[in-house]
Amino acid sequence: MDIKPHTLPWQDAYKLMIGSILPRPIAFVSSLDEEGKANLAPYSFFTAISAEPMLICFSPMRKGKDGSKKDTLTNIETTKEFVINIVSEEFVEEMNNCAIEYDRDVDEFEQVGLTKKDSVAVKPPGVEESKVQLECTLHQVLHFGDQPGAGSLVIGKVEYVRVDDELYYDGKIDSDKLKPVGRLAGQSYTKPLSDSFEMIRKR
Structure with a gap:
């Protein structure tokens, strides 16, 4: 099957992407509006960029009904901060409800x-139930x-990282204790560590 994405309705192009690019980590993004009202929403177009500087990115798509910006994007463009x-x-069920x-x-x-947790380096609160929080300032948005069906790329500079003590050892995070959840296609999620395996990289 050969497919030219530009010939598809955007909804079908979206399904093609999320059915191919998986599993995807979830950025559970907390932000504040200009009046200080909190917002919390999950995004599965999310990854790391670099360690020095420490940059991450996620992509909030436009609303499917009218193409308007989602609240998360509006908040970040206004306040320049997020977690x-x-x-x-x-707390995967609570995440899904957001x-x-x-x-x-x-x-x-x-x-x-979910419980608000005061951040150290930014104003938006983190999620107390989350075992790792990346406090970010806005580096760039495209x-x-x-x-x-359109989207934006939000690039954040990580100013502060908060990790539960039980997870952190020898400069690393214990993934088994983190118990991360990933996104698949449709309504499906995955527990990526439930069937993980190890391969040694050849030198």
Whole structure:
């Protein structure tokens, strides 16, 4: 099967991507609007960029109904700060409930029952239940259209990292204790460590 993406409706192109690029880590992003109201939403277009400087990125797509920006993107462009909360099995249901498109004045922390944790380097709170939080300032944002199906690339500079003590040893994070969750296609998620294996890289 050979497919030219530009010939597809954007919804089908989206399904082609998320069915091929997997599993995907989840950026559970907390931010504040200009009045200090908290927002919390998951994004599975998320990865690392570099260690020096420590940069990460995630991509919030435009809303499928009208192409408008999601609250997370609007908040970050306004305040220049956000927190990436790494998702673990223990609160995956609450994370999923934050994917609902609530009205802008709704505080998702309160709506789903997650706990705000004061950040050190930025104003937006982290998620207390998250075992790793990356406190970020906005480094750059790139926009790729303003129609439904378009998206933006948010690049954040990690200013501060908070890791639960039980996870951190010898400069590394214990993945087994983190119990991360990844996104697959449709409504499916995965526990990537449940069937992991090791391969030694040849020198």
